[in-house]
Amino acid sequence: MSRVLVVDDESAIRRLLRAVLERGGHDVVEAGDARTALGEQARGGCTAAIVDLGLPDRDGLELVAALRGRAPELPIVVLSARTATADKIAALDLGADDYVTKPFDGDELLARLRSVLRRGRAPADPVIRHGPLAIDRARHCATLAEAQVPLTPREFALMAALAEAGGRILTHRQLLERVWGPAHATDVEYLRVAIRALRRKFERDPNRPVLILNEPGIGYRLSESPPAASD
Template sequence: MRILLVEDDFNLAETLAEAITDQRYVVDVANDGESALDYIKALDYDLILLDVMLPDLNGIDLCHKLRSQGHQMPILMITALDTVSDKITGLDAGADDYIIKPVDLGELLARIRALLRRGSTSAPPILEWGELQFNPSTYEVSYSEQPLRLTPKEYSILELLIRNGRRVLSRSVMIDSIWSLEDPPDEDTVKVHIRSLRQKLKAAGASGDFIETVHGLGYRLNKIEN
């Protein structure tokens, strides 16, 4: 899941981005409304975390503009303005929810999870590929009922692979999907994570080519044996 955080307070943005990233979301940070529009044109976001008080294009106007352009992703507004009229203004502009500064991180993460659940009610609770079971709600992964201990990036790569099944994913696509725009790794980093994933899957009983390399193109999950 990719989240865009739009916040002009650099210290707060850093704190929030770190907390959200720790929950295995990919976070991009924009420090003003115009930059946020550029990000949204370039990438698909599952949720936008939007400060109201922004330079130039403020959060209310940005929210209204996004809705008028047909964007449907959930928008969670961050505001220091705690009056009923301010909340009504934000909701009328198209926001789905709001949270008041100073932000409680536990409450913020709970509201993010609630909005993402609301936007993906048709998604199956547990993803499966043969003996592999992947639970996005609890971050639990197992193969043949044996739990796998994965790093956050290994988890994200495996989720991307299982959601795409037999579709081949290049290393560059994985980087674009899993890493933030501010800190993309080189493609060898993907190879290292894939190698580690294969080792952990093999230790749990999977075949060595459970994650298949399509030479010159990328990776995909191997066919399920009937």
């Protein structure tokens, strides 16, 4: 059973989250501020965290960064009333695994939590599988529905990054720094060109992608439920 650290300054929201999470089979530990949250994390045993950004003693973005620094493998879901794209990008760039806005649907939140927990528990495997897509990191090759897809080294690195995220959004900055290096962290056009090339190879209709999805103004992700094949 997972033990979820819930960080929110509103006791009513914490009670609601406790009810939702316990219904989903999770243990819950609560914190009403960043200091308490960091103390609970330091005590150990938490397997995931749900973090609000509007905390009384410290901005929630700072808490996300602190948790990620202390626990690199801890799945973190931000749950916030902030809907601005800039806040979503900042949270993801600082290490959040997902971002859910308030008001939220309990079943959707449980599904998002299951997804980040699965990714956190995934064993190291040279082959990443995502629906019909397989990325073989050892052989540097990709297949879709068992058919090999020829990729340049840059395209392979980009597709591998998306596949490893398993449906989680990766920001433009995250992808650019990983594939092109920190010097190209703001060269979004490089990324757009590469994504167009990947869609031509992996999508039946590159203008209506069903596998490689755009999150406007934020970044890219693979579909959570990819089709059985793109053709």
